[in-house]
């Protein structure tokens with residue numbers, strides 16, 4: 001794959017901490033990586049992930065979100081200019097419109113901290129515990145116009161222990177997210 005087509009130019013969209021961004025950068029630096037991260041975009045100027053991108057000399061841009069249309073137009077311009085082939089959403093807190101998804105016309109992935117289709121949206125861990133679920137986990141899926149609803153690429157399941165709190169579960173799931181996202185990218189790019 002890599003030899004035939006070269007690494008895919010990847011943009012990562014973040015809003016905060018950026019621990020998944022870190023794991024994607026780490027993966028992108030491995031010899032067999034199928035991606036090259038060319039752009040990190042945040043709608044939050046204080047996102048920690050922006051600093052991390054800077055440290056790694058990756059083009060990092062804050063875009064102020066005043067309205068969806070101008071935000072997305074700016075995104076499309078940057079994506080085109082940087083010849084981006086794939087977008088990875090990693091803790092990005094804005095919802096992309098159907099029109100943006102259509103215009104970009106290439107894969108957009110997202111990572112979500114639940115076993116989709118269960119627990120779309122926010123506060124997934126507390127909801128799973130309140131509902132006495134036996135398992136939780138993480139999902140990487142294709143982004144479509146409905147929240148957390150596109151085709152699932154890969155999932156990883158973990159057991160919820162009786163002793164788990166929302167916080168402890170969040171920690172455990174985040175850890176598996178970091179391994180899952182690169183694997184899902186490989187799955188996507190080798191399944192054409």
Ligand code: GRF
Nearest residue numbers: 017018019020091111112113
């Ligand atoms: C992760 O739990 C991810 O699944 C969700 O938002 C969180 C982002 O964390 N979409 P980080 O910014 O990557 O550390």
